Amino acid sequence: MTWPPQSPDLNPIEMVWDSLKCQRCPEDEWPNDKNQCVKKWVEFLSYEEDTTVLIVLIISVSFSVKTFFILNIFIVFRDTPVVRANNQTLSFILLVSIMLSFLCVFLFLGRPTHVTCMLRQTSFGIIFSVAISSILAKTIMVYMAFKATKPGSSWRKFIGVKVTNCVVFFCSFLQVLLSIIWLSTSPPFPEQNTQLYQDKIIFQCNEGSMLAFSILLGYMGLLAAVSFIVAFLARNLPDSFNEAKNITFSMLVVCSVWVAFIPAYMSVTGKNTVLVEIFAIISSSLGILGCIFFPKCYIILVRPELNTKSKLSGQIKAI
Structure with missing residues (x-):
């Protein structure tokens, strides 16, 4: 000086x-x-200054609205064979879960706070686990329903709403329990990373415990893998409205997205890590919505002649 x-x-x-x-x-x-x-420049996904946030918001809101419309279609046509064939209640739960998954993106945007940091991973983990659990319950019901059609089969006593409800509740409860343990022991918190870059500060959420974060993602991956295996085994069962093939493709999309997410998440820094996770959330939710529900909506709205009980019975007899 x-x-x-x-x-x-x-x-x-x-x-x-x-x-x-x-x-x-x-x-x-x-x-x-x-x-x-x-x-130093403070970097985070800002609503006011980042155009990427606007694009993400448009995509998230548009797909959540489409999911809401599909839910209404299924409610209106809830008594038709294509909706009732694979448990309409599970379809409703799955659609609501997908819609909430799209809306979870809002927790990843804006300046991180204690509330958003604690809720963003746990809320998505619980909601998406409910969705995967519903898919797993659907797949199990397809398999058991086919086994129960055989004369003298002991599988008939397992057919019912209680089995599917137990699958969804138990699988979702484990994720809730893991989230409670995470939040009570080492919860995520907002932090300012001043060491990563010389000229800017990264305003981010510290996950608190990477082990808990890894377990949360790993549990969702386990559910998706089990659903994929069961659906793959049941893909050729004789049912004209069998969802097993669609579930197989949807779980293949989900597993591919989250397997690709791991190296992408580890290789980027700053707000790009949040964008990678947002992309994984939207892609996996869209994969489930497109593979499972778009074909049904096509039958309901475009090919209603296929949405009849006689058509269903006729195709089973032909097989």
Whole structure:
């Protein structure tokens, strides 16, 4: 710093090339051209300054609205064979879960807070586990329904709403229990990362326990893998409205998305890590919606002649 000062307006932390004494900049500032400390740019997915947020919001809201419309279609046509064939209640639960999964994206946007950091992973984990559990219950019901059609089969006593409700409740409850343990032991919290970049601060959520985060994702992956295996085994069972093939493709999409998510999540930094997870959430939810419900909506709205009980019975007899 020059001495005596050249101007009374000189900032005391300004430095010049011929300085005799240097002063370290605060953590939220950095030396610009080595002669002045300036504020670091704070990076997060801002609603006001980031156009990517607007794109994500449009995609999330549009798909949640489409899911809501499909839910209404299924409610209106709830007594038709194509809706009743694979448990209409599970279809309603699955559609609501998918809609909420799209809306979970809002928790990942904006400036991180204690509330959003604690809710973003756990809420999505619970909601998506309910969705995967519903798919698993659907697949199990397809398999048991076929086994029960055989004369003298002991599978008939397992056919009923109680079995599907137990599958959904038990699988979802485990995820809820894992989330409660995570939040009570080492909950996520907002933090400012000043070490990653020299000229900017990353405002992010610290997951608290990466082990708990990994277990949460791993449990969802386990449910998806089991659903895929059961659906793959039941894909050729004789039922004209058999969802097993559609479930197989949907679970293949989900597993592919989240397997690709792991290396992508580990290789990016800053707000890009949040964008990668948002992409995985939207892609996996859309994969389930498209593979399972779009074909049914096509039959209900475009080919209603296929949505009859006689058509269902005729195709089973032909097989």
